[in-house]
Amino acid sequence: MDAEAIVKELRGTYGTGKTKSYEWRVSQLKALFKIAENHEKEIADALYSDLSKPELEAFIHEISMMKTACKLALKELKRWMKPEKVKTSLTSFPSSAEIVPEPLVLSLDPVIGAIAAGNAVVLKPSEIAPATSSVLAKLLGQYMDVSAIRVVEGAAPETTALLEQKWDKIFYTGNGKVGRIVLAAAAKHLTPVVLELGGKSPVVVDSNIDYKIAVRRIIAGKWGCNNGQACISPDYIITTKENVPKLLDAMKQELEKFYGKDPLKSGDLSRIVNANHFQRLSKLLDDNKVVDKVVHGGQRDENNLKISPTILLDVPEDSLIMKEEIFGPLLPIITSVDSTICLGEILGSSKSCFSFVKVNKVEDSIQFINAREKPLAAYLFTRNKKLEEEFVMNISAGGLLINDTTLQVALSTLPFGGVGESGMGSCHGKFSFDSFSHKKAVLRRSFAGDVPARYPPYTTGKARFLKALLNGDILGLIRALIGW
Amino acid sequence: MNGVEEDVLGELTTTFRSGRTRSVAWRKAQLQAILKLLDENEEEIFEALKQDLGKHPVESYRDEVGVVRKSATNALRCVEKWMAPQKVCVEQPLMMQYEQAPIPLVLFPARGAVVSEPLGVVLIFVSWNFPISLSLDPVIGAISAGNTIVLKPSELAPKCSSILANTIPRYLDPETIKVVEGGHDVSEQLLQLKWDKIFFTGSPRVGRLIMSAAAKHLTPVTLELGGKCPTILDTLSNSYDLQVAVKRIAGGKWGPCNGQACIGIDYVLVETQFAPVLIELLEKIIKTFYGENLKTLGNLARIVNKHHFDRVHNLLKDPKVAASVVYGGSVDEENMVIEPTILLNPPLDADIMTEEIFGPLLPIITLNNIEESIQFINSRPKPLAIYAFTKNDSLKEKILQETSSGSLTFNDAMIQFLCDTLPFGGVGQSGYGRYHGKFSFDTFSHEKAVLHRSLLIELESRYPPWNNFKLEFVRLAYDYDYLGLILLLLGLRGIFRTNRRQ
Numbered sequence: 003m004d005a006e007a008i009v010k011e012l013r014g015t016y017g018t019g020k021t022k023s024y025e026w027r028v029s030q031l032k033a034l035f036k037i038a039e040n041h042e043k044e045i046a047d048a049l050y051s052d053l054s055k056p057e058l059e060a061f062i063h064e065i066s067m068m069k070t071a072c073k074l075a076l077k078e079l080k081r082w083m084k085p086e087k088v089k090t091s092l093t094s095f096p097s098s099a100e101i102v103p104e105p106l107v108l109s110l111d112p113v114i115g116a117i118a119a120g121n122a123v124v125l126k127p128s129e130i131a132p133a134t135s136s137v138l139a140k141l142l143g144q145y146m147d148v149s150a151i152r153v154v155e156g157a158a159p160e161t162t163a164l165l166e167q168k169w170d171k172i173f174y175t176g177n178g179k180v181g182r183i184v185l186a187a188a189a190k191h192l193t194p195v196v197l198e199l200g201g202k203s204p205v206v207v208d209s210n211i212d213y214k215i216a217v218r219r220i221i222a223g224k225w226g227c228n229n230g231q232a233c234i235s236p237d238y239i240i241t242t243k244e245n246v247p248k249l250l251d252a253m254k255q256e257l258e259k260f261y262g263k264d265p266l267k268s269g270d271l272s273r274i275v276n277a278n279h280f281q282r283l284s285k286l287l288d289d290n291k292v293v294d295k296v297v298h299g300g301q302r303d304e305n306n307l308k309i310s311p312t313i314l315l316d317v318p319e320d321s322l323i324m325k326e327e328i329f330g331p332l333l334p335i336i337t338s339v340d341s342t343i344c345l346g347e348i349l350g351s352s353k354s355c356f357s358f359v360k361v362n363k364v365e366d367s368i369q370f371i372n373a374r375e376k377p378l379a380a381y382l383f384t385r386n387k388k389l390e391e392e393f394v395m396n397i398s399a400g401g402l403l404i405n406d407t408t409l410q411v412a413l414s415t416l417p418f419g420g421v422g423e424s425g426m427g428s429c430h431g432k433f434s435f436d437s438f439s440h441k442k443a444v445l446r447r448s449f450a451g452d453v454p455a456r457y458p459p460y461t462t463g464k465a466r467f468l469k470a471l472l473n474g475d476i477l478g479l480i481r482a483l484i485g486w
Numbered sequence: 487m488n489g490v491e492e493d494v495l496g497e498l499t500t501t502f503r504s505g506r507t508r509s510v511a512w513r514k515a516q517l518q519a520i521l522k523l524l525d526e527n528e529e530e531i532f533e534a535l536k537q538d539l540g541k542h543p544v545e546s547y548r549d550e551v552g553v554v555r556k557s558a559t560n561a562l563r564c565v566e567k568w569m570a571p572q573k574v575c576v577e578q579p580l581m582m583q584y585e586q587a588p589i590p591l592v593l594f595p596a597r598g599a600v601v602s603e604p605l606g607v608v609l610i611f612v613s614w615n616f617p618i619s620l621s622l623d624p625v626i627g628a629i630s631a632g633n634t635i636v637l638k639p640s641e642l643a644p645k646c647s648s649i650l651a652n653t654i655p656r657y658l659d660p661e662t663i664k665v666v667e668g669g670h671d672v673s674e675q676l677l678q679l680k681w682d683k684i685f686f687t688g689s690p691r692v693g694r695l696i697m698s699a700a701a702k703h704l705t706p707v708t709l710e711l712g713g714k715c716p717t718i719l720d721t722l723s724n725s726y727d728l729q730v731a732v733k734r735i736a737g738g739k740w741g742p743c744n745g746q747a748c749i750g751i752d753y754v755l756v757e758t759q760f761a762p763v764l765i766e767l768l769e770k771i772i773k774t775f776y777g778e779n780l781k782t783l784g785n786l787a788r789i790v791n792k793h794h795f796d797r798v799h800n801l802l803k804d805p806k807v808a809a810s811v812v813y814g815g816s817v818d819e820e821n822m823v824i825e826p827t828i829l830l831n832p833p834l835d836a837d838i839m840t841e842e843i844f845g846p847l848l849p850i851i852t853l854n855n856i857e858e859s860i861q862f863i864n865s866r867p868k869p870l871a872i873y874a875f876t877k878n879d880s881l882k883e884k885i886l887q888e889t890s891s892g893s894l895t896f897n898d899a900m901i902q903f904l905c906d907t908l909p910f911g912g913v914g915q916s917g918y919g920r921y922h923g924k925f926s927f928d929t930f931s932h933e934k935a936v937l938h939r940s941l942l943i944e945l946e947s948r949y950p951p952w953n954n955f956k957l958e959f960v961r962l963a964y965d966y967d968y969l970g971l972i973l974l975l976l977g978l979r980g981i982f983r984t985n986r987r988q
Contacts, residue, residue, distance in 0.1 A: 017864075019888065056952050170914065182701050189697035192690060192709065194918040199704075215941050222949055260950040270950035372503070385941070394936055396505075398603060401935035409596075409937065415574040416598050416935035421605070422682065426706040428933065441920065443893035443908035444886065445901070449727040449877075457737050458775040458785030460544035468548050 005163040008152055012122040015149045022120040026147070027079060030117045033145040034110065035072040038065050041141055045134075052131035053228060054273040067412070068110045074414050074431055075118040082118065082435045085444070112173045112196075113151075115434025121171075122150040126164060128176075129157040130275055169193050171438060175233070177327070178423055196427030196437050199420055200233035200327050201377035205407065206367045206393070207241040208384035213252040216383040216405070221256055223381070223407025225311045229272040230331045231279075234379045234401075234408050237328050239335045240367040246315065246337060254298055257311050265310040266303050274307045274330060283309060283330040291321040295334075336370070365389065368396050376400075376422035381407045400424050491675045494664050498607045498634040501661045507604060507632045510566055516629045516658050517562045520622060523657040524551055524558075527649070531618055534645035538617065539743060540788035549742050550618040553904065557623050560906050560923060561630045568630060568927045571599040571936070596939045602931040604632035605706075606682030611673065611696070612639045613687045614790055615746045617646035620687050620710075625663070627926025633683070634662040638676060641669040642790055681705050683930060687748070689842075690915055708919025708929055711912055712748035712842050713869040717899065718859045718885065720876035721760045731875040731897070732767040736775060738873065738899025740826050744787040745846040746794075748916075749871045751899055752843050755859040758852040765828060765850065769813050772826045780816050780825050789822045789845060798824055798845035801838040810849075857881065860888050868892075868914030873899045892916050 020026055038045070042065050049055040049064065075082075116123045125142065127135035139153040154160060165172075165187040174184045175198040188195045205220055224236045241249060261268040274280045284302065287293070292314055299312035314334040317323055323334055364384070371380060380399040384390055390404055400420040401410045411418055411430070419428030429437055455464040455471070506512055524531070528551060535541040535550060608628050612621045621639055628635045637654070639647035651665040666672060677699040686696045687710040700707045717735060722728045738751040745751075756764055776783050789795040799817055802808060807829065808815070814827035829849045832838050838849060853859060856876075863872065870892040874885050882896055892912040893902045902908055903922075911920030921929050 022887070056950070057957060059952070178704060181704060185701035185704065186698050189694050189701055192693060192697065192711070192915060192917070197704065212941050218949055226950060262951070268951070270952050383941075390938070394601060395508075398606075398932065399934065402937070404936075404938040405941050406596075406937070406939040409939070410598075410935055413574070413596075413598055413935075413937060416937060417600060417933050418935065421932040421934070423704060426704070440890065440913040441909050442891065442913070443902055443905075443910065445893065445895040445898070445905060445908060446882075447896060447898040447901070449724075449730045449897055452730045452733065455544075456548070457733060457741070458542070458544075460542045460785050465544045465547055468544065468552060 005154070005160075005167050008124060008154065009167045009169075012124065012150060012152065016122045021122055021150050024079065024083065026150075027117055027120055028076060030146055030151065031072050031076050031079070031114065033147075034114060034117070035069060035076070037141045037145050038069045038072070041137075044141075045137055048133040048137040049131075051133040053231070053275055055228065056270050056272065059226065059228065059270075059272065068114070070412075071111050071114045071414065071431070071434075075114050075435070078432065079118055082432055083120075111434060112175075112429055112437075115429060116171075116173075116438045117151070118435045119438035121438055124152045124154055124164065126154050126156070126161060129155070171196070173427075173429075173437070174198070181425065196429065197420070197425040198233065198418075198427075198429065199378065199423065199425040200329065201375055201420065201424040202237035202324075202327055203234060203377040203379040203381065203399070204367070204371050205236040205239045205381040206364060206371075206383070207239055207245060207249060208364045208382070208386055208389060209242065209245050210385050211383050211405075213248050214256070217249065217252040217256050219383075219406045220381075221253070221260060221311075223409075224333055225257075225261070225271060225331055227408055229274070229309075230333075231272065231275060231329050232408070234411060235329070236333065236381060236407050237377070238324070239333065240364075240370060241335060241337060242364055243337045246335065249335070250297060250313070250315075253313060257298070261311065264301075265299070266301055266306075266308045271308070271311075271331075274309060277307065279330065280304065280307050280309070283328075283332065286323045286326075286328065286330075286332060287312070289322045292317045292323055292334075299331075365392065368392065371397055371399075376420070376424055378420045378424035379403065379408070379410065398422070491666065491672070491679060494636060494666060495607060495679050495681075498636065498662065498664065502604070502606050502634045506659075507629075507634055507662055509632075510569065512659070512662075513565055513569075513629055513632060514562060516663070517558050517565070517626065519657040519659075520558045520626065520629075521555060521562075523653050524555055527653055530649055531646075534643075534649045535618065537645045538614070538643040539746075539790060540786070541743065542785050542787075545741070545743075545785070545787065546618075549616055553619045554622040554626070556904070557626045557906070557922070557926075561626050561927075564924065565630045565927070568924055569602060569632075571601045574598040574600060596937055598935070598937045601934045601936050602631065602927070603934050605930060605932055606633060607636070608633045608683040608685065608930060609636045609676060609681045610638065611684070611686040611688065612637065613748075614640035614642035615743045615748075617643035618650070621650055624685050624687075624921060624926065624929075627921055628685075628930045629663075630927045631930035633930050635664070636676070636681075637663070637665045638673060639665065639667060641667070683708070685919075685921075685929070686710065690917075693917065708911070708921065709917035710748065710910075710919070710921075711870065711915065711917035712844070713867060713912065713916040714752040714839075714842050715749060715869045715871040715873065715891075716859070716863050717751045717754045718856065718863075718872070718874040718876065719754055719756045719760070719764065720856050720874070720878055720881060721757050722875065722877065727877070728763075728767065732764065732771055734897075734899050735873075735875070736768060736771045739848050740772070740776065740786060740846055742900060744789070744824075745848075746787065746790060746844050747900075749893075749900055749903060750844075751848070751873060752869070753839070753849040753851055755851050755853055755856070755862060757856050758854060761830060761850055761852050765812055765830065768828055768848075772813070776826060780818055780823065783823060783825065786823075786826070786846075789824060792822070794845070795819070795822045795824070798843070798847065801836075801841070801843065801845075801847060802827070804833075804836050804838070807832045807836050807838050814846075857884065860884060863889050863891075868912070868916055870912045870916035871895065871902065890914070 045065060046057050113123055113125055127138050135155050139155050142153045168191040172184060172188050172193055173196045178199050181197045181199050185195055220236055224230050227235050261271055265271055295314040295317050297313050297315045299310040301310040309331050312332045316337055317334045376398050378400040380397045380402050382393045382404050394402060403410045410416055414431030417428035417433040418430040419425060427437055455467040531551060532543045532546050535546045610624050617640055621637055625635060625637060639650050647667050651667050654663060654665050680703040683706055684696060684700050685708045690711045693709045693711050697707050722731060739745055742750055776786050810829045810832040812828050812830045814825040816825045824846050827847045831852055832849050868890050872889055872891040872894050875897050876882060890913055895902045906923030909920035909925040910922040919929055
């Protein structure tokens with residue numbers, strides 16, 4: 003691969019203005035839609051071979067999302083492209099070439115946004131899902147305008163070569179470590195970056211709820227979503243001690259209903275993507291601090307890279323599992339925490355105390371979450387409106403979802419993106435379009451109505467006039483005029 | 487390790503966590519305090535600007551105090567509206583509303599909103615050319631959005647820096663808004679720390695440093711950089727139009743801080759036969775506006791310091807460039823004054839045409855046809871602003887569609903900066919991110935997606951174990967194919983099934 007040559011070619015195409023036309027954008031979006039429509043099976047197979055992802059999951063998370071996003075873009079494109087009239091006017095303007103490294107899953111959502119905004123695009127799929135990557139390369143090459151849309155396959159060396167080029171925008175989905183590398187590389191060329199990272203997304207469970215529904219929704223978001231290997235998957239649960247037995251019972255019951263007595267054999271559960279990640283997750287489980295905390299599951303099948311849904315209770319805060327994003331089928335439940343948050347701070351007084359905060363009230367969870375890096379998502383199950391309000395106002399996260407998990411991504415009218423450690427910038431629907439556009443301010447003036455006060459030589463009369471003008475003070479304006 | 491800077495960050499973090507800055511009352515009080523600060527210290531500010539940059543009070547009011555007043559007043563009026571959560575469309579699926587994106591069936595019933603929340607502790611770096619407005623304008627945005635703030639004024643405008651450091655703690659909440667004065671070493675110390683946002687106005691070179699430092703902490707950055715802002719001057723036949731255009735060009739070149747402005751005009755593109763007319767008119771206007779004698783030039787800011795004086799002077803020293811001077815060109819080294827200078831077709835590979843001039847030199851580049859200006863502009867880095875004086879609508883359209891820049895203004899210069907409803911910010915080499923009005927608020931906010939679901943209705947098809955019925959169900963739900971859904975539920979789907987997929 004010659005990264006430089008690719009960029010040069012794409013810039014050439016962009017320079018002709020081809021990608022800016024409405025017709026080109028529509029034709030490419032339709033082509034993408036066709037890929038999803040005609041090759042559903044092939045894509046699902048690739049996902050199965052990379053992740054043994056069940057077909058329905060593949061359909062929900064990948065194919066249907068892609069189709070919905072295409073349809074939405076096709077329907078709304080005219081409106082998105084229209085200059086927004088402000089008091090003056092604002093034009094959305096495409097830039098010229100993007101790199102979209104997309105690890106793991108196939109979400110073509112950013113590509114749709116980039117095309118809709120009239121850009122030339124390079125897509126770098128994740129090498130960790132090789133079958134998916136090669137299907138993408140093949141299908142995009144076959145259906146799309148290759149003079150403006152390219153797939154570059156490869157691993158670290160290819161990515162490094164790509165990052166050395168000057169892009170007009172970089173969109174990266176992945177982890178904070180690589181996110182920092184991408185950002186530093188972009189700094190050399192002043193390239194703006196969207197980072198979709200992850201983080202430990204907490205689920206707060208209140209007591210007065212329907213456990214069955216809550217638990218099913220948690221399971222769907224945790225294990226039903228690529229077996230926990232998704233950036234918005236619930237990472238851990240916070241609840242009170244009294245809630246635990248009921249919550250755990252419901253959890254065990256529903257898990258058995260979903261995945262059977264031996265989940266390792268279930269065809270409805272994705273496997274761990276590769277041996278590396280399997281090792282990483284095993285290490286989290288084998289940590290001395292948590293070995294005795296497993297209350298459900300824990301089975302592993304190294305040959306088939308499967309780990310069963312595993313629940314841990316009361317893991318210590320300094321255990322590995324609570325320090326890094328889990329990104330897998332392990333779910334710790336936190337009830338009491340040796341917290342570094344200072345009680346004094348909560349009460350608004352002195353700052354130097356380390357104390358033991360127990361989650362006695364579910365409200366304490368807000369402090370627990372805020373003492374950590376900002377996650378991509380935070381979930382709350384409650385019937386208590388006041389708690390809900392407090393949660394919304396005080397928890398800083400990419401997105402919040404009350405009484406469900408992960409579904410916020412399905413709503414194209416909500417921005418999807420992180421804050422702090424969970425990333426920057428947003429995508430989905432119009433937000434994707436905006437991410438890949440430059441909003442150019444356009445001001446049209448006529449030659450009439452030239453105000454002499456703008457120009458030197460400056461006088462006190464001009465000063466008074468300007469003051470009145472900038473303050474919108476009509477009376478002052480008249481006085482300044484008469485005063486001359 | 488770090489001394490003062492770290493303490494400052496620690497204190498601001500604590501105040502932010504206390505939630506104080508989130509209330510409307512706090513935000514409004516701070517905005518009012520800014521207005522009061524300006525009212526009660528206007529003379530001192532004028533004096534500081536005069537000493538640092540030689541700005542005339544009218545210019546100071548127009549570009550500094552007035553601009554900030556206008557922003558603060560606007561923010562005061564709008565802040566509550568900006569803060570209100572925006573309800574997003576969560577249509578009831580069965581309504582089949584095609585006007586707006588309906589919510590997928592699996593989400594029914596739900597309500598969604600975008601809640602703007604403050605980012606936390608933000609760091610604002612200011613450049614020296616508009617030391618008051620480029621400080622307080624972003625501060626207004628950061629306050630409106632409910633952040634705690636560290637402001638780092640430019641050490642190159644020392645009087646203004648100290649006036650900010652003295653007045654801000656007296657008028658604004660000192661536990662939430664801090665001014666940190668100093669030079670490179672202080673900036674470097676500040677950049678080591680983890681901020682929730684960095685807002686920088688300055689050069690692309692320093693912009694790169696800021697961005698690299700921010701990368702370590704994944705801190706989002708807004709970069710307000712500059713660039714060579716071109717002006718396209720079409721051949722205007724009407725003499726009134728021409729007068730106005732030339733006046734506006736002169737105002738856009740020498741008006742704001744004597745060319746030391748990021749959106750100031752850098753060079754002018756005209757058709758060859760039109761150049762003599764332009765030069766003649768410009769000369770006349772320079773004489774009226776600023777006078778002829780280098781020693782008595784009035785109404786003109788001076789060059790900020792020796793370093794910049796030498797830099798601009800050096801641009802002129804290139805013999806080929808010197809040969810292209812058609813007006814002005816003299817300098818007063820002692821008082822750091824450079825005369826408004828016009829150059830005709832300096833070599834395009836000379837520094838004056840490859841670097842941002844940021845001073846009172848105005849190159850005029852002639853073209854055979856004014857439409858070539860598009861090609862000329864596009865072969866260079868994207869500027870912060872493009873100005874085009876023309877009455878030709880098709881040329882306007884062509885410029886609009888085919889060039890890229892932070893902003894595009896037809897038939898005027900500089901005034902896009904005053905327009906609160908327009909975003910102000912660059913693209914490519916001229917930076918990224920934007921501010922002014924609501925855009926400032928957004929720049930310092932995180933748009934948090936919030937979705938509320940009820941625990942009432944539950945669709946079994948969301949959950950494993952998976953089977954073909956569920957696959958078909960979800961497929962139809964995502965396609966909003968509700969007729970198909972009903973048929974499927976009734977067990978009739980197989981009979982009516984149309985083969986959509988080959």
